[in-house]
Amino acid sequence: MLLATVAALAAPLGACANAPNFGNLFGGGVDSASLPDEPAEKLYNEGLALQNRRDWRRAALKFMEIDRTHPYTEWAKRALIMAAYSFYESQDYEETINQSRRFLQLHPGAPDAAYAQYLQGAALYDQIPDVQRDQTRTERALVxxxxxxxxxxxxxxxxxxRRKIEVARDQLAGREMTVAKYYLERRQFTGAINRYRTVVSQFQTTRHVEEALARLVECYMALGIVNEAQTAAAVLGHNFPDSQWYKDSYALIQGQGLTPREDTGSWISRAFRRITG
Known part of the structure; x- marks a missing residue:
């Protein structure tokens, strides 16, 4: 995925430069020897050499030296995005975000702007926490x-x-399911319904929606709101007819002498029509 970016950045360099090995993105100390009057091309090639040795931290600092000593040049422009990538490979995600943002501020129309924006998202995505924890970083990655x-x-x-967005959305849905389970175990059905409703309304493409619909059947039956329970079961059966969740929901409804029946005026029905219609 990065081959086009690598080729564009490395092509103008002298024969002494090796092609940088970017590794698979999808998925040291300060070099005091650099003097301010060193040519930008020399510093850039040294940065590439450090990348080839996978010395990502020193490579990033070498590229940043170009930005400091040769500002507003084409070399500085190239070095800034290379520094952001090197910081990413060194797992310094905050600096990845900082340098990517700076690139976008200085060069919003550059061909590498899409890559800089993606680097920011990848850095946030790689820090997505467990579903038990606060998901603010996940939400930022999505944006x-x-x-x-x-x-x-x-x-x-x-x-x-898009692939990362799907995983991040699944993570947010998982967080809602975790909180809903907390309420359900304490028979706080209204609180659980609100969380399951979020999953059904906002995260229908995730793997959690089947269980969310089934849990809505359970919660609504517990509260005696039969119409919504029947609707949740009917929508579940229509969209996931082979799901074990549907079989369990059908048994629960049938045990009360009822059958799944969709009320087209229900929020559940409207939510699915909005997505599929």
């Missing part, structure tokens, strides 16, 4: 990655961003 798909929909980065 940044979504911008990649909106601004550069035909780029290879948009394809990778």
């Amino acid at each position: 940044v990655l979504d911008e990649v798909t909106r601004k550069w929909p035909q780029s290879e980065y948009a394809i990778a961003a």
Whole structure:
């Protein structure tokens, strides 16, 4: 995915430069020997050499030296995005975000702008926490990655961003399911319904929606709201007829002498019509 970026950045260099090995993105100390008056091309080649040795931290600092000593040049422009990538490989995600943002501020119309935006999202995505923890970083990753798909929909980065978006959305749905389970275990059915409703309304493409519908059947039956329970079961059966969750929900409804029956005025029915209709 990065081959085009690598080729564009490395092609103008002298014969002494080796092609950088970027590794698989999708998925040291300060070099005091660098003097301010060293040519930008020499510093750039040294940065590439450090990348080839997978000395990512020193490579990033070498590229940043170009930005400091040769500002507002084409070399500095190239070095800034290379520094962001090197920080990413060294797992310094905050610096990845900082340098990517700076690149976008200075060069919003550059060919590598999509890559810089994607790097930000990848850095946030790689820090997504367990579903038991706060998901603010997951939400931030979604916002940044979504911008990649909106601004550069035909780029290879948009394809990778969409894959990460699906995983991040699944993570947020999982968080809602975890909280809903907490309420359900304490028979706080209204609180559980609110969380399951979020999954059904906002995260229908995730793997959690089948269970969310089944749990809505359970909660509504417990509260005696039979109409919504029947609707949840009917929508579940229509969209996931072979699901074990549907079989369990059908048995629960049938045990009360009822059958799944969709009320088209229910929020559940409207939510699925909005997505599929």
